[in-house]
Amino acid sequence: MVAVVELGAEPGVGAAYARAVLGLLPGARKAGGALPDVEVVRRGVVVDRSHLAAYDRVCGFRLSDTLPGTYPHVLAFPLAMRLMTSPDFPLPLIGLVHVANRIAVRRPLSADTPLDLAVRVADLRDHPRGRQFxxxxxxxxxxxxxxxxxxxxxxxxxxxxxxxAEPGAGGGADGGAADGGAVWRVPARVGGDYAAVSGDRNPIHTSRLGARLFGFPGPIAHGMWTKARALASLEGRLPEAYTVEVAFKQPIPLPSRVRFETLPADGGWRLTVASKRPHLTGTVVRAA
Incomplete structure (x- = not known):
C-alpha cells in the first residue's frame, strides 16, 4: 500500500539540495534498494501571479492567467525533490540526467484555481548506461x-x-516539409533565470565550475526550459487538451544558437530543437 505524506507548506528546495550533497557520502544510501512506495501530496496550491509572470517571461510565453502546460511541473518540483532526497531513495540526486518528459493537459488551467498536487516515483529499471526511473x-x-x-x-x-539514433532527428530528415522554423538565440543568463523561477538550481546550469565537475565545458540549458520554450512557440495553436512528449538529446551549451522546427503529424506536430545535433525531439498530440 502506498504511504501518503501530506504537506501543509511547500518544502524548501534549498534544504533538499543540502540533503542531496550529503547523499553523495559513502554509505549514505543502500545500493540497489527499491524506490520508496510513497506519494507526497500538497493540497490547495495557489498560483503566485508574480511568479507565473516571471516564468512566462523566462520561457517566452505571453503574460496570461492561463497556466502554460509546463508550469504545473514547476509547482510539483519541490515535492519531487522531497522524494528524491529522502534517506530511503536508492540513487543520489546529484548526477541524475533528465532524459524524457511527458505532459498531458486535460483542460486549460487558470491561475485562479487552487490545485491539489501529488508526486510519486515508480519503475526503477535497467538501462544500457545505468538505471532509470x-x-x-x-x-x-x-x-x-x-x-x-x-x-x-x-x-x-x-x-x-x-x-x-532516432529517425528524423534532424527535423524533417524523413522527407517531410517543416511547418515553419525559428532561430533561438539562447543567452548565458537563461540558466540562472530558469533556475530562479523553477527552483532547479543544479550547478550544471548555473556555474562553469559546477558544469565542469560533471563533464561539461560550461553551463547548459535546463531541458524543461527548452520544452517550455518550444510550447511557447506554439502558443495560440495548441488545442485545449493535448499531450506533449519529448526526449532530451544533447544539452544546449550556454550561450548558444539553435533552430526550432515543427512538422505536422497526426493532427499535431513533431518538434525538433537542434544545432549541429538534435537537442530535443518530441510530439504534440491532441487529446482524444
Missing part, C-alpha cells in the same frame, strides 16, 4: 485530474550506449 506528478481540481507529468531520469554508471 520515473517521477509521476498529477494536478487535480475537486478530485478530477486536470494535468499529469512523467519525468524520466537516468543514473549513468556506464559510458557505453546501445541506444540507436
Amino acid at each position: 520515473d517521477v509521476i506528478a498529477t494536478a487535480s481540481v475537486d478530485g478530477a485530474e486536470v494535468w499529469s507529468g512523467v519525468s524520466t531520469y537516468l543514473r549513468i554508471t556506464s559510458a557505453r550506449s546501445d541506444r540507436p
